Amino acid sequence: MNIIESKFKTVLTYGTFDLLHYGHLEILRKASLLGDKLIVGVSTDKFNTIKGKTCVLPYQKRKDLLKSIEYVDKVIPEDNWDQKVTDIQDNNIDIFIMGDDWEGKFDELKKFCQVIYLPRTKGISSTKLKSILDD
Ligand code: C2G
Numbered sequence: 001m002n003i004i005e006s007k008f009k010t011v012l013t014y015g016t017f018d019l020l021h022y023g024h025l026e027i028l029r030k031a032s033l034l035g036d037k038l039i040v041g042v043s044t045d046k047f048n049t050i051k052g053k054t055c056v057l058p059y060q061k062r063k064d065l066l067k068s069i070e071y072v073d074k075v076i077p078e079d080n081w082d083q084k085v086t087d088i089q090d091n092n093i094d095i096f097i098m099g100d101d102w103e104g105k106f107d108e109l110k111k112f113c114q115v116i117y118l119p120r121t122k123g124i125s126s127t128k129l130k131s132i133l134d135d
Pocket of ligand 1 (some may be wrong): 015018
């Protein structure tokens with residue numbers, strides 16, 4: 001009987017994940033199905049300033065929410081644009097996932113792992129939720 005060796009696969013993705021919503025859950029769920037372990041890099045408040053994003057929820061709350069998701073195995077801080085290669089190497093990442101609003105932007109990572117852009121979930125965004133909160 002030949003046992004097919006199926007390598008343990010680790011998946012990595014990044015985001016701000018402010019006001020966690022079903023669009024975030026959808027990409028995280030799909031990412032988790034592509035491997036055995038899902039690591040999520042959450043943008044720190046300082047990095048969000050660099051990204052030009054203002055968050056409703058501070059880093060710790062965004063991190064706690066992500067850690068409560070059953071298919072998220074590990075949450076790491078995202079402090080800058082340049083840490084991805086180190087994160088990929090340090091965590092033995094096999095697959096890097098981002099929503100297709102980032103299509104092509106991280107192709108340089110193909111040297112280190114598989115890069116897959118998944119379709120964004122339509123009709124929901126943290127920005128839309130913020131505008132409702134501001135009403
Ligand atoms: N997303 C999605 N569908 C939505 C909204 C977001 O699939 N309706 C995905 C985005 O494509 C992204 C992830 O959810 O892959 C996180 O989205 P954001 O929190 O907006 O993250 P972003 O500000 O794009 O930060 O270094 C990468 C950056 O940290 C990404």
